[in-house]
Amino acid sequence: MGKAQWNNLDDNELERTLTESIDELPMEDVVENVVPLKSAMLYVLAGLVLSSVVFSFFKLNYILPTVGAVLSFLGYRKLKSENKYFSACYAIELVSLIYILAVLILNTMTLGTDVHVKNVLKVISHVMAAVSVVGVLCLWLALRQVQKKAGLEPGAYAVLALAGLYALVGLLAVFGYGSVHLITMVIAIAVFVILIRAIYKLPRELDEAGYLVRTSRIIIPDKAIVIAVLAVLVTGGACGYMFGNGYRMSWSIRDDVQQGTDVEGISESLIRQGFPDYVLNDLTAEEIASCGGAVNVLTQNKNCDNGLQFTDVAVQVQDADVEELWIIFHYFRWIEDKKPYGAEAVQIWTTDHEIQEGWLTAGEVKGRLMYDKGGVTYTAPYHSMESVTYNRMAWIDRVQTVTDVFGTFSFPKKGENCRGYVSYSTVHTVKGYTFYDFINYTYQESWWQYPVISAYDHRTNGVFNKKPFMTVQNPFSFYFEENGIRQY
Structure with a gap:
């Protein structure tokens, strides 16, 4: 279009031409x-x-x-x-x-x-x-x-x-x-x-x-x-x-054998005094030997609704250096099949956990874990077993510093008869004081949580039961009377 034609266009024609x-x-x-x-x-x-x-x-x-x-x-x-x-x-x-x-x-x-x-x-x-x-x-x-x-x-x-x-x-x-x-x-x-x-x-x-x-x-x-x-x-x-939802455990086929005249004799004596045979069968030869010359054997059983069973055993043994030495076993096992989720933990409150009178813990808390698969028993040490000092909420606005023993672990997903135990020695230093301790077992009821935390983290955060975690408490206690030992 020439210059003259552009000049002759009015506004409407110019807009239409540009649009077209x-x-x-x-x-x-x-x-x-x-x-x-x-x-x-x-x-x-x-x-x-x-x-x-x-x-x-x-x-x-x-x-x-x-x-x-x-x-x-x-x-x-x-x-x-x-x-x-x-x-x-x-x-x-x-x-x-x-x-x-x-x-x-x-x-x-x-x-x-x-x-x-x-x-x-x-x-x-x-x-x-x-x-x-x-x-x-x-x-x-x-x-x-x-x-x-x-x-x-x-x-x-x-x-x-x-x-x-x-x-x-x-x-x-x-x-x-x-x-x-x-x-x-x-x-x-x-x-x-x-x-x-x-x-x-x-x-x-x-x-x-x-x-x-x-x-x-x-x-x-x-x-x-x-x-x-x-x-x-x-x-x-x-x-x-x-x-990755669990600890890496050092599982191996159980190869420790409870043999020897002394071990067999001690085992028979313990069973006669009421020591549960299924607990005794999972102990090491050294642990059985440490119970030699048992004076008293006290046992306690607790079956939980979730399929978890606790068996607690207290053995008073003769010791030349200690008048009243007791060996405590806390044994737990799943009597019903369960799917293990994530990282579990046991928390042990020894008898001198809060009151350091009357009883004194002697030595470290020890133990191990086991499960069966295809007729073979596998065993492993705890992923960790240590005394931990941490802060927890005691009341709404009060923080309390406590020291507890924690054992952390994970069971395999396809394991059967999953079980374990912890043990420690304690000395009755003052007569008349009641023995009283706890084992708290914390586990996951389902796999879903985000972010993932362990049962140990759950407990040290000061939380008791918050989904997906569940904590089962198991107290064990006994006291002394003139005519013998009584259990609560």
Whole structure:
């Protein structure tokens, strides 16, 4: 159309001519590739918000940061070709996403409850917190460079302030100031909202300046990335629950033999005095020999509704150096088939656990575990058997420091007649004092829990029964009268 024809067109004809000259509007992804800053920054800001929000209900404290990391990664993926700082943001978000996925999967394994692993993860979490601050600083530098190219005054100080806020919160967490005043928390949230709102306006300023951000070539679509992340989580979590939800035990075929004239004679004498034969058959020859010359044998049986059976035995033995030496056995077994889930624990409150008068524990608490399979008996030591000092809630606002003996273990999924015992020696130092001790058995009733914690962690957290855990308590006590020993 010539110049004269253009000049003779009125406004309506001009609009119609321009509309007809364009076949169709560009595709949405084409427009996004030309000016991707606004949409990409929306992803990044959404990621920052979700990663900063902490809700402890419905597992949102795990879900929201994961979604936030994915969104930030997708946003920076589109901008990484614009400048080196956006590339650094992309690399940092990739590392952060890998870290989050690894922690989420580790939370399905008992390995994550190991104290050494916890310490390593604590250090890594502090490092990742510092890395997140560096990531926000890189975002600030990236936006300043874009502003400079667009002919605007480099600023984006809201991003710099956000990095400072992140650093302040991180330092408070590291140095143990996690509990802050409500007013301080409200102020921090208000500042965060103001900064996010200010950052949200930056892409609009660049659009108004007419600057077009160079986009990266996207080969793998966003949907494929999201599906891949979900696949990694589902696969890793399933493997964690199936293969990593329990302690690694040193099971071996039982090869200790209770032979020898002395051992057989002691066993016969103990059985005549009431020592249960099924308990005696699982003891080692050394343990049986330690009961030689038994003066008294006291037993107690308890069958629980869940299929767990306790048998407690107290043996008073003659000792040249000690007037009243007793050997205590706490034996437990599953008389009904059960599916072992996760990491179990027994907690032993010895007779001098709270009152150090009348009775004194002599030596360490020992024991072992057993199960049958195909007519063969397998045995293993406890994964750990140690005295642990920890803090627990005694009352609503009172913390109590206690020391307990814990034995941790896991039974195999296909084991039969799963059982075990603990034993220790104690001395009756003052006549008239009642013997009183406890064994607490904590186990999982189902496989589902997230994050996975062990029965030991459950008990040391000061919680008695909280799904999926169940604790069965078994007290054992007896006292002395003029005409003999009585049991409660």
